Amino acid sequence: MKIITSISLLIIWSHFLNGQSEFLDYRYSWTETYSCYGIPPYVETSRFTLDSISVKIDGRPFYEVLRSPTMTGDNFEGTGNYVSGLDSNKVYSFYNNEVKLLFDYNLQEGDTFFTQNQNDCIMIVGDIDTISLLNGVEKRKWILYENGQDYHPEYESGYAYWLEGVGNSYGLFGNEQFCQIDGCGSGLLCVHFENELIFNTWPANDSCWLVAASHNPTPNFIEVNPNPAFTEISIDTKDHLLQKVSIIDLAGNIIFIGNESTVDISFFPPGYYFLRIELENKQMIMQKFAKQ
Numbered sequence: 001m002k003i004i005t006s007i008s009l010l011i012i013w014s015h016f017l018n019g020q021s022e023f024l025d026y027r028y029s030w031t032e033t034y035s036c037y038g039i040p041p042y043v044e045t046s047r048f049t050l051d052s053i054s055v056k057i058d059g060r061p062f063y064e065v066l067r068s069p070t071m072t073g074d075n076f077e078g079t080g081n082y083v084s085g086l087d088s089n090k091v092y093s094f095y096n097n098e099v100k101l102l103f104d105y106n107l108q109e110g111d112t113f114f115t116q117n118q119n120d121c122i123m124i125v126g127d128i129d130t131i132s133l134l135n136g137v138e139k140r141k142w143i144l145y146e147n148g149q150d151y152h153p154e155y156e157s158g159y160a161y162w163l164e165g166v167g168n169s170y171g172l173f174g175n176e177q178f179c180q181i182d183g184c185g186s187g188l189l190c191v192h193f194e195n196e197l198i199f200n201t202w203p204a205n206d207s208c209w210l211v212a213a214s215h216n217p218t219p220n221f222i223e224v225n226p227n228p229a230f231t232e233i234s235i236d237t238k239d240h241l242l243q244k245v246s247i248i249d250l251a252g253n254i255i256f257i258g259n260e261s262t263v264d265i266s267f268f269p270p271g272y273y274f275l276r277i278e279l280e281n282k283q284m285i286m287q288k289f290a291k292q
Contacts, residue, residue, distance in 0.1 A: 026052040030191040031208050032171035035288050045209050047073040057094050060084050071209045102175050121179030122147035133198045139164040158249045158269035166191050166199045228290035231266040241280035248274045
């Protein structure tokens with residue numbers, strides 16, 4: 001069984017109970033997609049949950065992250081990643097014999113967070129908002145942008161975010177993808193609590209599992225250049241007629257719809273986006289690109 005080790009190290013779970021945030025509840029499960037658009041391209045979908053039994057590491061209780069390659073999640077196996085939320089407003093990880101602070105719920109607008117990932121970058125809290133999950137529970141949302149860049153509130157949906165009780169827009173361990181502009185990456189699709197859908201990032205009804213994408217990699221005749229891009233992307237479908245192009249951010253928002261083969265992305269915040277291409281035969285193709 002393939003265990004995803006290249007996706008990063010962040011998980012933030014909370015359960016709203018008696019006015020307090022509880023972390024690391026095994027009743028939660030979340031689904032994410034992991035993609036590498038190289039040669040050949042590779043896409044897979046996985047479901048995750050947490051072990052109900054903790055282990056002590058440096059005197060702190062940690063719970064192992066479990067992974068299942070199936071939608072039903074009836075065959076979870078250990079990943080070797082552990083998380084802990086002993087402190088009421090902080091989440092930690094344990095991986096490769098190292099404990100890291102992954103999230104600090106005390107952060108306020110304008111505060112900085114050192115990722116401690118391979119890029120060793122600093123993220124800034126651009127804004128803190130409140131949203132309602134599908135079950136009506138309100139959770140706080142932290143919008144994050146890279147140090148040294150400008151923050152544009154009007155394009156908030158394109159930035160990475162932390163969502164209390166849900167996780168990171170890049171997936172469970174999205175901390176590692178901050179300041180990354182190319183390569184493989186993950187994205188959060190949806191979250192369940194006791195098998196009830198409470199959060200969904202994608203507009204399609206079947207978005208909690210990308211079965212078609214997992215078994216139908218991007219065809220050779222589709223080219224998206226440049227990738228990563230600064231101001232625009234060009235879509236080359238060869239002899240196939242392009243019917244529609246949609247661009248979706250990591251929060252699941254459709255931020256562009258058109259039928260042009262060249263799309264202006266100069267106003268997009270830096271980060272990852274999904275390109276949904278529809279051809280004349282109604283074939284749907286997903287491609288991932290990065291905006292620098």
